[in-house]
Each structure stands twice: as structure tokens, then as C-alpha cells.
Amino acid sequence: MGDFSDLLESHGVTRREFLKYCSALGAALALPLSMTAKIAEAIESDTRPPVIWLEFQDCAGDSESLLRANRPTVGDLVLDHISLDYHETIMAAAGHQAEASQQATVEKYKGKYICIVEGSIPTEAGGVYCTIGGRTAVDILKQVGGNAALIIAVGNCAAYGGLPAAHPNPTGAKGVSEILPGKTIINLPGCPMNVDNLTATVVHYLTFGAAPACDRHLRPLFAYGKRIHDNCERRAHFDAGQYVENWGDYGHRQGWCLYKMGCKGPETFHNCPTLRWNEGLSWPVMAGHGCVGCSEPLFFDAMMPMYRRLPNVPGFGVEASAVKIGTAIVGASAAIFAAHGAVTTARNWKKIGKAKAEAREEISHLNSDSDSEES
Ligand code: SF4
Structure with a gap:
């Protein structure tokens, strides 16, 4: 808890403002006000799961959405605190060092980490249209996503194939759920996704250890329940x-x-x-x-x-x-x-x-x- 309090303090965020944020988050998730303390406790916990962010066939719009703020909001600080162990666009490590960090997280936290996927997965021609470190996106997703506790597909491309899957879909682009049927997947479609919906989804998982209620397209109802x-x-x-x-x-x-x-x-x-x-x-x-x-x-x-x-x-x-x-x-x-x-x-x-x-x-x-x- 100490490090999160320090993080808030270093950005001039008071505890009162943090609790106000937790209460707003609870309202967005349609939870009673009495859940505010539980949400705060879950965010501050030291046992939060690591996150691996995979980026495949996309425009990086969801990463842009993640980094959008010109000054960090409380929500940004919460996402910072949750800790992205691997995000190839924004992490300091590169090349073999970055891949080693990804594999270390997969091994150490097998079945316990959150995998966030941005971009569609090309499947034509053996998946050669998107390779990273000599591995195809399909291969990486099956290994990293397949060993995750929860997958969050951000943006329409990762959720349903999006623009790369538009007719005639030359790369055979698919969404995550088509590659990993049966896994626990939450879709946060949009072009790009709204980072506040991502924060709320992650916090819901931290608070309850389960995905929020979703519609038939695997979209959380708190964000996609209304037209x-x-x-x-x-x-x-x-x-x-x-x-x-x-x-x-x-x-x-x-x-x-x-x-x-x-x-x-x-x-x-x-x-x-x-x-x-x-x-x-x-x-x-x-x-x-x-x-x-x-x-x-x-x-x-x-x-x-x-x-x-x-x-x-x-x-x-x-x-x-x-x-x-x-x-x-x-x-x-x-x-x-x-x-x-x-x-x-x-x-x-x-x-x-x-x-x-x-x-x-x-x-x-x-x-x-x-x-x-x-x-
Ligand atoms: S009210 Fe008009 S502008 Fe607004 S969503 Fe409906 S059709 Fe679109």
C-alpha cells in the first residue's frame, strides 16, 4: 500500500480524491457506494496480477488511448500502479531483453496474469503477416494468452478483427476469441477503446477476482449495455x-x-x-x-x-x-x-x-x- 500512497502523493493526489475516484468507478460499474472501500483496497493491494500487453496488427490507437492524458489522472495512476510488465511500445527494454521479460512473466505467473491484446491476428499464409521476434502473432497469442488468467481484447481489431478483417481481408485477420475459444475473454471494442473502460474492467477483476457481466459479444454491460x-x-x-x-x-x-x-x-x-x-x-x-x-x-x-x-x-x-x-x-x-x-x-x-x-x-x-x- 505504501508505494501506491507515495505514487498518489508524488502527483499531488490526496486520499480523499482517490476515494472519490473509487466511488465514481464503483458507480460506473453499477456497484453500491458501500463497495468504495473494497475497490480502494483492491487497487492498493500488493498482490495485484502483472499485465502483459501484446500488440499485433493495428494502428497503436489503443496504446495511444492508454497514454492519452496530458497530465496523469487518478485513473492513469491506477493503471501505472497495476504495472505493465510487458508492453513493447512503451517499455524501456527492447529486443531479446524485452522478449526475455515477457517469457519470465509467463513462467513465473502462469495462470495468474492478465493479458491485454491490441490488434487483430493474421492467420493467412501461416500467420507471416505479423511476426515479432521471429514468432507469429498466432503463436505468441496462443502461448501468452493461453496461459493468462484473463484476456482483455482492446479495440475492435483485437475483439472482432476490425479494419484489417474488412473485405477482402487479405491477411485472414481474426479477433482473439476466434484464436482462443474457451478462454476467459473480455472484449473492449471501439476504435480505439476508451481507457476508462479498461481501468474499470481491470479494477473489477482486482476487486472480485472475476470478469464483469458481459453481453453475447463478450462486452461488459457496464460499458456496452446501452445504445x-x-x-x-x-x-x-x-x-x-x-x-x-x-x-x-x-x-x-x-x-x-x-x-x-x-x-x-x-x-x-x-x-x-x-x-x-x-x-x-x-x-x-x-x-x-x-x-x-x-x-x-x-x-x-x-x-x-x-x-x-x-x-x-x-x-x-x-x-x-x-x-x-x-x-x-x-x-x-x-x-x-x-x-x-x-x-x-x-x-x-x-x-x-x-x-x-x-x-x-x-x-x-x-x-x-x-x-x-x-x-
Ligand atoms: S440522436 Fe442522432 S446523432 Fe445522436 S446517436 Fe441518435 S442518430 Fe446519432
Whole structure:
């Protein structure tokens, strides 16, 4: 406990501020106020598990998200304290020394450490599209992730394949759960993930020794339990039928709803509107751009064209239709993951491709229906 108190003190954070942070974290996790002391105790504990951060086929956006603060917040200090034993982008060690440090942690804490994965895993051509230290990403993930107590897949690429898996997916990019079926995995999709959701997930694990409750896409409900559309500050304009029709028009300048500009908020589950980015300053819809659906399993393909509105939602009084369409597309995602569950059991990966193809076909029909209506 001593070292954490010192860390807080060295950054001018009082114990009162730390406990206030723990209480806010408990609220984010939908825990009662009485859990604040337990959360503080778990964070301060000296028995916290080490963390290995693996980075594969990605843009390093999640690492950027981790390092985003221009001044450390209490949450950053908590993550610092949790201790990243291996993160090749930010650790001081390099080359063989870095790999040795990774292997030492795997050996010493087998079955006890947390493995955070950023980036998708290429599987085509024997996995040669991503190798580190002469080993493929598949090999590293199977060894390091396979021996972890918990895997947290950060960003859409690690969760579901993301941008590298977009059609035609030349590298055979896959998400972690497709490589390690049956492991305890939490997905924190987004492009990138919000580091506050990562901190809350890790703290939940430290406090209870278990992953938070998740939806069928392995996303924690505290962060992905509600649609963007449910908490969006432009929602009143949606309900009133006030839409931006062109970039820079009167409605855009007034902060009206971006639905007609392609916003995917009605079909996307994430806490962006409440958590926001840059220390709670803003988020894309607040900044004037529609949601692109980056926390959904079918991102990127199913969310394109980016600036085409969701189908069959013609205007005023449209909420019922928006829910219907959102449900249809989310249902398509569900079909994939239902198939995924079956595949996990049966180890029959062909079904995933078939489910994805069917879902894409369904979405393509929905989009062509929309085009007909528009014309
Ligand atoms: S459609 Fe997008 S901009 Fe409009 S209310 Fe929903 S989430 Fe907000």
C-alpha cells in the first residue's frame, strides 16, 4: 500500500480524491457506494496480477488511448500502479531483453496474469503477416494468452478483427476469441477503446477476482449495455425530426441530429456519450460527426457506406423503425456469435464465415431497400 500512497502523493493526489475516484468507478460499474472501500483496497493491494500487453496488427490507437492524458489522472495512476510488465511500445527494454521479460512473466505467473491484446491476428499464409521476434502473432497469442488468467481484447481489431478483417481481408485477420475459444475473454471494442473502460474492467477483476457481466459479444454491460442513441445529447432533435441535411448547414451549426448523415448510433452499443474522450471533454457526435459503429462486431464492412443513413428510417417519429433496423443488424451480429458459440464447441470455423456472409447479405438487402425508398 505504501508505494501506491507515495505514487498518489508524488502527483499531488490526496486520499480523499482517490476515494472519490473509487466511488465514481464503483458507480460506473453499477456497484453500491458501500463497495468504495473494497475497490480502494483492491487497487492498493500488493498482490495485484502483472499485465502483459501484446500488440499485433493495428494502428497503436489503443496504446495511444492508454497514454492519452496530458497530465496523469487518478485513473492513469491506477493503471501505472497495476504495472505493465510487458508492453513493447512503451517499455524501456527492447529486443531479446524485452522478449526475455515477457517469457519470465509467463513462467513465473502462469495462470495468474492478465493479458491485454491490441490488434487483430493474421492467420493467412501461416500467420507471416505479423511476426515479432521471429514468432507469429498466432503463436505468441496462443502461448501468452493461453496461459493468462484473463484476456482483455482492446479495440475492435483485437475483439472482432476490425479494419484489417474488412473485405477482402487479405491477411485472414481474426479477433482473439476466434484464436482462443474457451478462454476467459473480455472484449473492449471501439476504435480505439476508451481507457476508462479498461481501468474499470481491470479494477473489477482486482476487486472480485472475476470478469464483469458481459453481453453475447463478450462486452461488459457496464460499458456496452446501452445504445449510443439512448444517451446522445442530440436525441431530442432526432425525436423532434430535426436533422442535419448537409455538412455545415443550419442544422449542423445548431447541433441537430446526425442520423441522415449516416450516424450509426441507433445500432451501436457503447458508453461514448456518457464517458466521452480527452478527460470527458468531448466525443465524435458532440464534435459534429456521426457515430461510425466502431464497437460493433461487424465493423467495418457492415457500417459502410459511412455517410449513408441507416435504412428504412424515413424521418419524424422514426424511433420504432430505428429500433427495428438496429435490432435487425444487431440480430445479424447475434447470428454470427451464436454461430461462433457453436463453432467454439464444434471447432468448425467454416460456420463463422457462412454466418458473416449471411449477415452481410442481409445488411446489403437492408441498404438496397433504403436506396429504393430514397429514390
Ligand atoms: S442518430 Fe446519432 S446523432 Fe442522432 S440522436 Fe441518435 S446517436 Fe445522436
